[in-house]
Structure formats: C-alpha cells, structure tokens
Amino acid sequence: MTAAHDFLIAPSILSADFARLGEEVDNVLAAGADVVHFDVMDNHYVPNLTIGPMVCKALRKHGVTAPIDVHLMVKPVDRMISDFIEAGASYITFHPEASEHVDRSLQLIRDGGCKAGLVFNPATPLSYLDYVMDKVDMVLLMSVNPGFGGQSFIPGTLNKLREARARIDASHYDIRLEIDGGVKVDNIAEIAAAGADTFVAGSAIFSAHQASDPHGYDTVLKQLRAALATA
Numbered sequence: 001m002t003a004a005h006d007f008l009i010a011p012s013i014l015s016a017d018f019a020r021l022g023e024e025v026d027n028v029l030a031a032g033a034d035v036v037h038f039d040v041m042d043n044h045y046v047p048n049l050t051i052g053p054m055v056c057k058a059l060r061k062h063g064v065t066a067p068i069d070v071h072l073m074v075k076p077v078d079r080m081i082s083d084f085i086e087a088g089a090s091y092i093t094f095h096p097e098a099s100e101h102v103d104r105s106l107q108l109i110r111d112g113g114c115k116a117g118l119v120f121n122p123a124t125p126l127s128y129l130d131y132v133m134d135k136v137d138m139v140l141l142m143s144v145n146p147g148f149g150g151q152s153f154i155p156g157t158l159n160k161l162r163e164a165r166a167r168i169d170a171s172h173y174d175i176r177l178e179i180d181g182g183v184k185v186d187n188i189a190e191i192a193a194a195g196a197d198t199f200v201a202g203s204a205i206f207s208a209h210q211a212s213d214p215h216g217y218d219t220v221l222k223q224l225r226a227a228l229a230t231a
C-alpha cells in the first residue's frame with residue numbers, strides 16, 4: 001500500500017470556469033493541489049467536446065509549472081499524443097480501445113519525455129495491461145463512464161482498484177494508480193484503502209469554490225487530505 005504522504009490530488013479542470021481558466025488553475029494549485037487533470041474529449045470517442053493542446057500550451061505560457069495530467073478521450077490517439085508532448089504535458093493517458101497499436105502509443109509518449117498511462121472504462125478489462133506493464137507509469141481507472149463531470153462513483157470500481165493494486169505491486173514497477181470520476185470527501189478514504197494513490201476530483205473541488213465561498217478550494221482540499229489521512 002502506498003504511503004499516505006504519496007497521495008496526489010488532481011483537480012479536473014473540466015469543472016472549472018473556462019472563461020477564467022488560468023486564474024482557476026493558479027488558485028487551486030495555491031490551495032495545495034498537486035496535479036492539473038486535463039480532460040480532452042473529441043465528440044467521437046466520447047459524446048462531448050472540450051479542450052486541446054493549444055489550451056495546455058497556454059497554461060504553460062501562463063506560468064503553470066505543476067504536472068499536467070492529460071487524459072485523452074479521443075480516437076485516434078497518436079496525433080494528439082505528439083501535439084500534447086509539444087504542448088508541455090507531463091502525463092499522457094489514453095484508452096486502449098481507442099488505439100490501434102497500444103504498445104506503439106505508449107512508446108510514443110515515453111519517447112517524447114512524458115509519463116505514459118492506460119485508462120480503463122468501468123467495463124474495460126485490466127488484461128490490456130498484460131504485455132505492457134513495463135511501459136506504463138500510470139494506470140487510470142474510470143469510476144464513471146467517460147464524457148462528463150459530476151457523475152456518481154460506480155461502487156464496483158473498488159474491487160477493480162484492489163485488483164489493479166495487486167497487479168501493480170506484483171509487477172515491482174513504479175506505477176501510479178489513479179481514480180477518476182465521482183471522487184468526493186465522503187468516499188475518498190474508501191477509495192484510497194482500495195489502492196488508489198492519485199485522485200482526480202472535478203465537481204467536488206470547483207463547485208465548492210463557485211458556491212460563493214472565497215476559500216472553497218482550500219476548504220475542500222483540506223477536507224480531502226483529512227479524509228485521506230484516515231485511509
């Protein structure tokens with residue numbers, strides 16, 4: 001099990017105010033977030049359309065130095081991988097069903113100097129990891145179906161997390177286990193106990209702030225950390 005101090009919180013900017021994106025990212029990092037989770041949707045692999053490499057580049061130009069965790073929900077993936085490497089991504093994760101050549105896509109990410117990850121939808125089997133454990137730096141389990149923020153955590157993901165944690169520990173590779181979808185103050189401890197070490201939270205963090213509380217980010221990030229300390 002991962003040490004408590006190694007837990008990372010990654011606000012999903014999908015729930016940020018896009019008209020004030022730079023400011024929102026600055027504020028949430030100043031409040032103690034570790035990683036910026038950047039959701040890329042193409043209205044093809046998932047039924048929604050969001051932001052691309054130009055926005056990632058703009059955040060870097062704005063002065064963001066924290067790791068940017070790019071979650072690609074696009075098909076095909078390889079062209080976007082090259083563009084996000086160039087745009088300053090730190091992690092690039094993709095859904096294996098969306099790549100014709102999973103091994104090649106992982107290699108492309110690492111060759112570009114980024115950390116590589118595979119994302120598993122609720123019904124996608126972990127067997128996609130079987131022959132590529134040595135090529136992944138991150139396993140991301142979706143605890144909602146991808147495409148939208150603000151959905152409820154699918155409870156069956158807890159067992160899948162335990163299975164993924166066992167695979168990672170047995171591999172002896174240094175691989176982070178990230179969870180994405182419906183993570184809140186009241187379920188994060190249980191999610192950590194099941195094996196996750198990196199926690200995406202979009203609506204939980206950004207809606208706290210937008211409810212006219214000027215300290216909303218600080219409050220919810222402190223609550224998430226306090227809950228993690230009990231895991």
Ligand SMILES: O=C(CO)[C@H](O)[C@H](O)COP(=O)(O)O
Pocket residue numbers: 012014015037039071144145146147148149150151180181182183200201202203204
């Ligand atoms: O990848 C995603 C959706 O496809 C988002 O990262 C995820 O939904 C986060 O939002 P929330 O914490 O509100 O569930």
Ligand SMILES: [Fe+2]
Pocket residue numbers: 012037038039071180200
């Ligand atoms: Fe995501």
